[in-house]
Amino acid sequence: DEGRVELALWLCKPFNGQPATAGNGSMVALAANSRAQVDAFHDVALVHGGSSEGAPGLRPCYGPDFYAAYVRDPDGNKLAAVCRAAG
Template identity: 45%
Template sequence: MIDHTGVTVSDIEASRRFYTDALAPIGYELLREFPASVTGHTDVAGFGAGGVADFWLSKGTPNDPPIHIAFRAEDRGQVDAFYAAAIAAGGKDNGKPGLRPHYHANYYGAFVLDPDGHNVEAVCHDDPGA
C-alpha cells in the first residue's frame, strides 16, 4: 500500500493553485505546507482527503520525463467535475472524460496536463448501473 507520493514542480505557487482547484471535486484539499527552512531542502505542499496528506508537491526541477498520477473518483460525475475544474485552473486537455474500455469495461477517466506537463488523471472504476 502506498502511503504518499508526489511530484516536483517548477513554480510551487502556481501548482498549489492548480491542484487546489483541480482536486477539490474529488474531495482533496491543501492540508499542509512547509517552507525550505523547515524541511531543510525545499518548499512543499501536501494535499489529501480525510485529513491525510498523501500527495505532495516539492519545489525544484520538475520530473523529466513528466510523470502520470491518477486519483480515484467516487463516481463519473466527480471525474467530469475534476476535468472541468482542472481546465478552468489552466490545465491542458490530455483526454476528455469518457470510457476507456481498452483498460476495462467500466474504466471512466479524464486526463489533464498540469503546469509542468505532468499527466494528472481522475478515474472511476465502478459500473454506474450496479
C-alpha cells in the same frame, strides 16, 4: 470501504513510443467515487490553467467500467481521475 487505501505502481512505456520523461510516461492517477467526480476534475483543471490530455469517457481497453479523464497541470505534469464503478 471507508478508510481503505489502494496504491498501485504501473511501469509502462509511454503510449506515444517516445522516451519516458517527466511529462511523458509518468502520471499520478486519483481514484474518483463517481463519473461526475471525474467530469468535475477535468473541468476544474481546465478552469485553473491545465490542458486536456483526454476528455472524460470510458476507456474499454482497461475494462468495461473504466471511466477516466487525463489532464496536464500548468507545469506539464500529467494527472488522471479514474472511476471504476458501473455508470
